[in-house]
Amino acid sequence: MIALPRRFVIGGAVAALVASLFSGSPTLAHGPDPLIGTTPWGFDQVVGYQWMTGATPPSWMATAIDAGAHDIGSSKNSRAATFTRVSTSDSQIAYGGAVPCSSYGIACMNRTGVPDSFNGMWFRPYGWAFDWGTLRWCQGQTTPTTGCYDAENVALDEFGHIEMLGHHVNLDDESDFQDAVVQFAARSKPKAGWDEHVLGRCDVARLQLEYALESSGDKVSTCLSLATSLSVIASSTTIDAGSSVRITGTLKVAVASAARSLSGDPLSGRTITLQRRLPGATSWSTFGTLAGNSTAGSYGLTLTPSTTYDYRLVFTAPSGEGLLGATSSTVRVAVISCPTAPTRDLIRQAPCL
Ligand SMILES: [Zn+2]
Secondary structure, eight states: OOOOOEEEETTHHHHHHHHHHHHOSOOOTTSSOOBOSSOOOOTTOEEEEEEOTTOOOOHHHHHHHHHHHHHHHHHOOSSOOEEEEOSSOSOEEEESSSOOSOTTEEEEEEOTTTTTOOOEEEEOOTTOEETTEEOOBGGGSSSOOTTOBOHHHHHHHHHHHHHTBOOOOOOTTOTTGGGOSOOSBOOOTTSTTTTOOSOOHHHHHHHHHHHOOSSTTSOOOTTOOBOEEEEEEESOSEEETTOOEEEEEEEEEOOOGGGGGGTTOBOOSOOEEEEEEOTTOOOOEEEEEOEEOSSTTEEEEEEOOSSOEEEEEEEOOOTTSSBOOEEOOOEEEEEEOOOOTTGGGGSOOGGGO
């Protein structure tokens, strides 16, 4: 058996077990990262951290850790917390010193204290002797050598844990390794993903589930497969010939406990098409595309139909994000052809009066 260097979490196995009990469903390979812990940060919370006294990293390591914190902010695609170094904070990060990581861990963290602070994050020092060999951080080398570990990538993993991400559950062949940076075993140079500095789609999926989208127009991670709901309403269901009617629809993530923070959230900037058919007809034809309204998730189209039609809206699942398609219910807009005066006065049809 080959001992793998691992980025580990203090109490990680227990926390992961608790999380799976809470969620009530097993964590699936190729799915969003599991949860670690039960307490999230606030939406958009800015979390400061400082170096632990007596365990300040050398400048090359400080740069890498700060870069890892920045990487979270630039790739979280959600309202998850951001991390920034400040002069004084209860949240502290250490390099060397008394490192409480497991004997095979190259780095670890403890998110106790969230949402006020996190208990700590620790990195083993360059040259640390493990049973599998000597730890080399790539950033500590003039020319990174085969087998070194990218400190920025490892810091990104640790900040991911601080957010609430557990280690991604990979497929048996690990063909989906690069769907997540938050991984049980780090990869050393030059294995695929060793220097990844952007959260993977399944890291982002979990962050979106826990912290929602930054904006209703943001794309939902393709690591998710969320149902959507699409409503339809007509400004009037009976109109005079020659009059216009406005068809309005609202697209949302379908309300479901599995969608967590995203449940019922509006989705803007998507393509919603209007279909129509004559009453009694079986097939629909596409009439047009709705434009976005100012209200998030709302779309509309104004038309002047010449005769009575049934209408419905369709959201076709886009290939670039993790949403399922939806079709609205049907609404009929009756068009009344009004007779001209003086016959009009004899026919008491409301739209004609
Ligand atoms: Zn980890």
